[in-house]
Amino acid sequence: MENLFLESMIEKIIHSLQTLEGTVVEKDKSYDVSMRDWAWPQGVALFAMYQYYATKRDPALLKYLEDWFAEHFEAGLPPVDVNNTCPMLTLTYLYEETGNPEYKKHLDKWCDEIIAHFPRTEEGGFTHYIVTLPNEGQLWDDTLYMTVLFLARMGQLRKEPALQQESIRQFLVHIKYLTDTRTGLLFHGWDFNGRHNFAQARWARGNSWYTAGLVDYLSMTQLESGVEAYLFSTLEQQVKA
Template sequence: MEKRFLESMIEKIIHSLQTLEGTVVEKDKSYDVSMRDWGWPQGVALFAMYQYYVIKREPGLLKYLEDWFAEHFEAGLPPVDVNSTCPMLTLTYLYEETGNPEYKRQLDKWCDEITAHFPRTEEGGFTHYIVTLPNEGQLWDDTLYMTVLFLARMGQLRKEPALQQESIRQFLVHIKYLTDTRTGLLFHGWDFNGRHNFAQARWARGNSWYTAGLVDYLSMTQLDPGVEAYLFSTLEQQVKALEKYQAENGLWHTILDRPDTYLETSASSAFAYGILKAVREGKLSAAYENVGLKAAQGVLSMIDSDGTVQGVSAGTPVFRTVEEYNEVEVRPMPYGQSMALLMLAELIKH
């Protein structure tokens, strides 16, 4: 793929992301999918835009990110929970970029709230706590991407080894209870109250949060060799399984081992991103490169001429049955745009 083609696609995706409109209704609640909201969909999008800014150093993109945070600081931030933490990951990088003291104040306040008051499960794992849905006693694979990456970054910024050690602990506890040892994939959730993995769903996007998140985590932290080797091995086992379950067109089904469920683009983008970045950085064997490239071709086939990424499932809680995952609305979403953006930016580097 030519660099000029990839950059053209990226510009279209960013424009579509910044102008995305709509509302998603989930049972008893609804939420805005535009960039006006503050939540995990927007947080993933901000991180992707910043990653592209690092490549292009386009002042307009940096200004967009700074303006986005300024507007939300002025309006007031939501309570701290797993999902609302996601935008803070990008703010750690913006603080390094700009030195803005207000960024540091907000970051410290948020980090201290997590470490002092965030609810935990048995063995000290972070509960997948949402203000409107406490999920007491539950671990979800989403939490690692939405909250733990931020904590690891704060350990770097504040030069506090305890924060990095906490991030390691969270990865290990989540791996312990979410890994399906039969396949090497991750279950979506674990409930300490009933001691079960809910529907035992090997949900694609949840697995992709781990693939993309772990590769980024390994890039942003310095780990002891034993811990690093352990995390590498979990990634390799997962990618082996992904190769097995990849569809002919390069995408993956929303339940990875259930070909009767629909193909899902955001997870496929994140898998492609994580695999290709891990290969480029020497964390995975080059033998897996074709898995990532095949996925990238599949994702490109799902992007409209105006840069809108199709085939993306809306927000997905832990369900009690696999069939419920297959009933989630499919529509353009900020994280669908942003994971495709990350994938395309990685293709430029690759």
């Protein structure tokens, strides 16, 4: 009975995501959130849908995902930045599922753009680069979920160890500069320009990006035992905190 209730609730959530229309208000600005858009909110929703599809194998859910990407490919994709990379994570799995060559074309182009042109901070970390807000010299914990998971997946799809190693490097650089050693939580960001963690905010959503991102990262990658143990210990420390 409990499982039936859980299934019912999950399916309601999936339906709500597919028909998402709303407005998010943060501080002095507001913006619309809809599945018609392409950015991190849609990327998170798509990945949740795919993970549920992988469990239930519902053809209708797979069709929704395929149709969503087809519509956006026809309309034209946005510029490559951290937030706009998020939907590409789901596309890596859809490519494995369907073998659609159009998916591979878009995945390769996006990945190559990140490696060749993505701005970096000192020590090679990915700048939290947004087209409308470059954030020069800044590391944010959001980047790990939005961009680095995609890079790790592309290393697997293309059988390129260098991409996998780049994803490891990004986690290590971000952990180095964002960890608050007093609490075990992560600061939201680090600015190399002034060498500070902004307001030293241990942002709840930012910490959740790290928790969710690292859990998925550890499940989707095969790492050397030392690296895996290190990443798992940081996750354990953060979750306890």
